[in-house]
Amino acid sequence: MAARLGIVAALGLVLLAAACAPRQQQPVPQAPPPAHGGALMMWPNRDAIQSACLNDLQATGAQFELIAQAEPGKDGCTLQNGVKLLRSNLNLNRPVELTCPMALRLVQFEREVLLPEAQKLFGQSLAQLNHAGGFTCKAMTGNGSRISEHGHGRAIDIWGFTLGDGGRISVAEQFRARGREGQYLREMNRAACRYFSVVLGPNSDAAHGKHFHWDIGQWKRCGA
Template sequence: MAARLGIIAALGVMLLVAACAPRQQQPVPQAPPLPHGGALMIWPNRDPIQSACLNDLQATGAQFELIAQAEAGKNGCTLQNGVKLIRSSLNLNRPVELTCPMALRLVQFEQEVLLPEAQKTFGQPLAQLNHAGGFTCKTMTGNGKRISEHGHGRAIDIWGFTLDDGGRISVADHFRSRGREGTYLREMNRAACRYFSVVLGPNADSAHAKHFHWDIGQWKRCGA
């Protein structure tokens, strides 16, 4: 009887020790970090789809400011989910107003095509993208009734680039040249057709003899 009581007491002590021992916690799954260590933001007056674009743009390292939503005016121009792009992957000759999706597409094209190809072609990086404007309320060239994609912030006009050593590459001066500058410009405008809906340049028409037009509108045309 005494032996039995001793066994029961020992079992009670073992159970008590087990109950007091710290429990080993299971690892908690962690969400993958955002690119560049960014944090998800709550963007005022933006729906989830618009906010997702703004977070993606922020993750690229681009610098931008929000623009108030512009309702359609009497001329039909609008700017929805607009940003003032201060710096893309490159310095800009001046800030440009675009929709977030257009700004994001531009930055992706820079990072995936423009920058690596410049390094390969010139042995140095691009330092600046030179543009002639983004959001501008105007009609399409050759069609005075239809609003241009510029009138919705979905287009940008590029007239050239500046290299890290200060050398300039311009569509007006170099597109037809046989040197590296001309080759680079022609290849980049052709490559833009994979990223943008409409791509125009000197090979498209005389209205684009001195600049490239890139947009993400509903129409498709590779006029490179």
């Protein structure tokens, strides 16, 4: 009888110890990384090709926000796989809306050409890219029957740059000037022809006398 009571008592102690033991914590699902940082991911409402571009853009360190997929507007303008670029390799004078491929091409051009050439010529880096807009619904210059690449977010207009010391480089004021600023502007617009489909500027026509137009549309023209 005493042995049976001992077994019951031992079993009770085992059950009590199990009840008091700490429970193993279940893993907590992690939220996806933000659009401008974190691990590679599939992006909401984007297919594999679009997601690949967004991951490549994210890997450059650019800061951006997703733009909802847009249906064609009444004039045929639309923005597919769009981003609002908040910062590229440089500060921007204001955010700009572009397709992801156009934003990625711009960031690559900055990293591979604009920044190193500024450092070489001026002995300092660029601090800011100054633009006049990306996505906007309008007709092509010189051909009102076609939608501009701006109407699909595949183009950007650049009116100048700001150096690290605050010095400004203006297409309107310095493109034809002697000195480093004019040299830089002319060389950079020529170099843009290797990265963009259409490159326009003061050497192209009067409509582009004060800014550069760079796009990745289907047409090819180097008007630098």
